[in-house]
Amino acid sequence: MAILESYEQKSLEERINKLKVALKRYQDDKEHAFEAKAIDENIRLLQVQSQLEKELEQPLVGLSLSETIHKCIILNNSSKASKLKSDFKVPDKRFWWIKLKALVEMRGWDELDKF
């Protein structure tokens, strides 16, 4: 329930706090190792997004991880995209799909050529 509540929070801080409550609950439970890991990832993503928002001056909080990577590439910031990929262990295959899609949108034909 805390997870659902977290999405109703308007401030990022509140949202993260709610997620931390949920995380605590799941951490004590071996059955829910996957969930705990996912919530932990979610918290990390929100933190990275708020940091990137400041740097790139673009709204990012609330996007999914793939959407965030996509946005970084669109904004000509491939290094940030690559960092997200390694930090969150995004499989190569998905990463290339995201990149391909973004490059087509940007008409970055030179980059596409290098594929």
Add this chain to the structure above:
Amino acid sequence: MSHLGTSSSTLNVVTLRELARKELTTVLDSVRGKKCLVLDPNISGPLSLIAEFSLLRDHGVEKIHYLQQGPLETELTSLIYICRPQLQYMKYIAEHIQCHQNEQLSSPNTTRYEYSLFFVPRRTRICQKVLEESGDDLLSLELDNTFKELYLDGDYTSIYYAARALMRLQTLFGLFPRVIGKGDCAKQLADMLLRMRREVAVDDPSSTMSVSQNIDSLIIIDRSVDLITPLCTQLTYEGLIDEVFSIRASHVEVDSSIVGPAPQKPTVTAGAATSTSTATSSQPPMPPQPLAKKKKIGLNSGDKLFARLRDMNFAVVGGVLSSVAKRINDDYEAHIISSSGLCERDWNVRHQAKTVAQIREFINKLGGLQSEHQSLRTHTGIAEEIVAVTVTPEFNKALEVQQNLVAGIDINTQNEYIEEMINRQVPLVQVLRLLCLQSLVNGGLKQKNFEFFKKEILQTYGFEHLQTLSNLEKLNMFVKQVSNRNQYAYIRKSLRLIVDEVDEHNPQDVSYVYSGYAPLSVRLLQCVATKSGPSSISISNVGGGATGAVTNASGIRGNGWKGYEDVLRTIPGKTFDEVQRLEDGAIRPKRLIPGQQPHVTLIFFLGGCTYTEISAIRFLAQQDESHREFVIATTQIINGNSLLNSIIQKTDHPGVTNGLS
């Protein structure tokens, strides 16, 4: 065409419509004078099935508004609100009243408004229910999300509404002699129905209900018994219309360019506030249409062409349309020739009278041809749009994966394909349809794959879908494999779910509706409701039930589930078979006259059924030499998308976009 749809159908569902109309007019008459009806937009569809605008007008309704945000401006002072008790509607109404009060404060001479508010029972709709307009073999309660409510939320209110609707049918048609079914919630419904009937007997001992002379049994199938079928792509014409456009209360909305211009008829809706609708059907209270380009089309057996096409496999539809087109063309030409012939003979006074009669006949027939022509145009347009979808590689690839899954053909490429779908960011519901299907037919996914897909979904579609995944796990639709025993494989073999040779043009078995897969739910019905059971063609080693079956006078297998116990045990949910007797213990109050045996079997789908299942049941009725009729009742019509969308966590939080492009 379904012969169930004839007016001679033993079950006269018109009676139900009459009851609903009566309730509605009582509500309208409770407020005197001219009044303005303010409707919950979700109710207007079902409402239009029971009442035309002229009925509303006869009871003093001058205008119809939709209940929505913002001020309500009307010169009428009596307002009747009909809506579901939902918070947002209460807010709108409060807003209206507040607004009117402010008006009065600023100009005290304005007349006072009178408000009446009627709730439509929770979220059931206005009548109990809604009937397909002229199908007469289908009753739907038009509830939403019942499967999710029953199995995820543990909210059993829909069982209560279903029981009440069934009680009403029993009041009209007599007690169902037998109540058979499968599924935990189905069992609860049966129990509630038996209890309600006992309560009626206690409350009013004089109201002795007799046993039905028309209906031999009620079969209740619970959606949880068969989740595989709705996840498969429907391949009948009506089913595909639902998959591509979504059918709501027997209506579909399509771009008006698809179906071409329609002959404009002056409609009675002209006086209604919402008469912007461009629909040709005689539906009165139409929801306001946000885009003028959209057109609402009624899908019912009143349209002869649609009645012929609806249950066919889509592969056959094109051929039928072109032969109908050819026939109409020939008819037109024949008319032109005969009419020119008429003109030449016109001078002949002796033939004058005859000629005029011929002209009238010709003109009358031309009118028929024109409406047929319009229907042809509509369905050709719709079929073209469907083809545009069915020729895409995405559609075919997903279909191939589905068909391999249900047939138990293990190809390793399907996971690769699902991964690619996620990477292409197709709507989540499409991904989940395949993943859930895979989980259901294999008793779960291997741990590695299970966690891989969960992670891919969360990172691609958003972490809030942790809730979606946990919902699906709770419903046993997407789980980790715990044992190697595959129960679906056993069910598939025992009930012959896969039929290799399917002739869509001349179907021999219900499996034609999915081009080779027979819906599990319908196979279960065949176990109890047809003489030969599910193995009518090639008798395999099905528990002996098929051959040993004893049919009683009424035609229903006297054995109930007998012979199928083993396979039923592997399907989740309770199995039951109850006989309803009169108080004195007699099953039938009077002897049946030969030839007047009950021959209607009522089938109730709790938690929803698909158009394809309805088509399959209509097909069964046509095959049965004993001229058995099936009447299908359901909480609502569903498809894989609507089923899963009720379970998918909605994201409605600030700072979120819906996908990349």
